[in-house]
Amino acid sequence: MNQTPMPSILHKPEFSQAELVQLLNASGDEEKALFSYASEVKQQHVGNTVYLRGLIEFSNICEKNCYYCGIRRDNTSTHRYCLTNGEVLEAIRFAHENGFGSVAIQSGELSSDAFIRKIDFILKEAMRMTNREIGITLSCGEQSEEVYRRWFESGAGRYLLRIESSSEELYYKIHPKDETHSFTKRLNALEALKKTGYQTGTGVMIGLPFQTAGHLASDLLFMKQFDIDMCGMGPYIEHTQTPLYKNRSELIPLQERFALSLKMVALLRILMPDINIAATTALQSIEKNGREKALCVGANVLMPNITPKQYRDDYFLYQNKPVSQQSNEDDLRFLEQQLKNIGHEIGYFKQGNSKHYRK
Numbered sequence: 001m002n003q004t005p006m007p008s009i010l011h012k013p014e015f016s017q018a019e020l021v022q023l024l025n026a027s028g029d030e031e032k033a034l035f036s037y038a039s040e041v042k043q044q045h046v047g048n049t050v051y052l053r054g055l056i057e058f059s060n061i062c063e064k065n066c067y068y069c070g071i072r073r074d075n076t077s078t079h080r081y082c083l084t085n086g087e088v089l090e091a092i093r094f095a096h097e098n099g100f101g102s103v104a105i106q107s108g109e110l111s112s113d114a115f116i117r118k119i120d121f122i123l124k125e126a127m128r129m130t131n132r133e134i135g136i137t138l139s140c141g142e143q144s145e146e147v148y149r150r151w152f153e154s155g156a157g158r159y160l161l162r163i164e165s166s167s168e169e170l171y172y173k174i175h176p177k178d179e180t181h182s183f184t185k186r187l188n189a190l191e192a193l194k195k196t197g198y199q200t201g202t203g204v205m206i207g208l209p210f211q212t213a214g215h216l217a218s219d220l221l222f223m224k225q226f227d228i229d230m231c232g233m234g235p236y237i238e239h240t241q242t243p244l245y246k247n248r249s250e251l252i253p254l255q256e257r258f259a260l261s262l263k264m265v266a267l268l269r270i271l272m273p274d275i276n277i278a279a280t281t282a283l284q285s286i287e288k289n290g291r292e293k294a295l296c297v298g299a300n301v302l303m304p305n306i307t308p309k310q311y312r313d314d315y316f317l318y319q320n321k322p323v324s325q326q327s328n329e330d331d332l333r334f335l336e337q338q339l340k341n342i343g344h345e346i347g348y349f350k351q352g353n354s355k356h357y358r359k
């Protein structure tokens, strides 16, 4: 009775596509065995330290029109903003002084010179201000190799660009099929990031309309094959002002998207034991302690939001995105306690670089 289910699959060094599908469909005891094995792998390779990246939602102005995203170009009911240099640097100072170790600057995608220069200026200032102590992740979409190099040289060490789906067919069901939303361009951008020397991160949305367990299994194999250093993935959550909203009746229930997301995190940890995996905000929007659950099954990075409060409602990618009413300091103390409750501790004043990258 106490036999661990599916031991022969779980303990194999590699999984086939079919085995991954089987594990993604696991429930009950099988699911428990998957989670407990992933947690063991995590303990062994990255331990129970959680690294923080203070999330700065830089701007919700975007040139793109992704079918799922609330800040897409054609959503005219969004109030658009861009933080000032001073506001971004103040957030970075807060993160640095409070031991976050790293920040992540995320933004709608823009290709203008002004945008490129502004990011560049902030990177240089942040390096100067913190004596190069702060780690910076950028998540500012597809840019030319030259821009990626410029930002890398100015101080960004990591870049997160989700592939969203590694299936070209599914990619074009959730993006317009045109020059600005080219699947090939996205793949090339990921290659360019790696070549430039960034710790390169990608990820997917989980529970998209048209998506099957087969797609998700392929996503996991894609991440392994691409040899990523970090991953941020989470449930797809619909937004009324987007084209994909019309497909809402085809979606699996939120709770199932949540459970599937946890299994994706667990499987990726088993497949890639030493990478950094974020417990994403979208998980928290379905379950209050969703991020903590992800940490227990394999994630090791958290991204507390440190965007100035008055802008947070406008960075509205999906419905029910959680917005804290507390101060950043109170949020941090609360988080620390939550993590203690699950036997984890914050890696204060550490950049928490991907072990995989260092190798």
Ligand code: SAH
Pocket: 068, 069, 070, 106, 107, 108, 109, 139, 140, 141, 142, 160, 161, 162, 164, 204, 205, 234, 235, 236, 237, 238, 239, 282, 317, 318, 319
């Ligand atoms: N513009 C950049 C970064 C900001 S968007 C980019 O697209 O790369 C950051 C991430 O938010 C996207 O990669 C996408 O995976 C996620 N996102 C957007 N809309 C979402 C939704 N409706 N549900 C869940 N995640 C969403």
Ligand code: SF4
Pocket: 062, 063, 064, 065, 066, 069, 070, 071, 072, 073, 107, 108, 109, 141
């Ligand atoms: Fe813009 Fe990123 Fe949203 Fe696409 S996902 S519309 S690129 S912010």
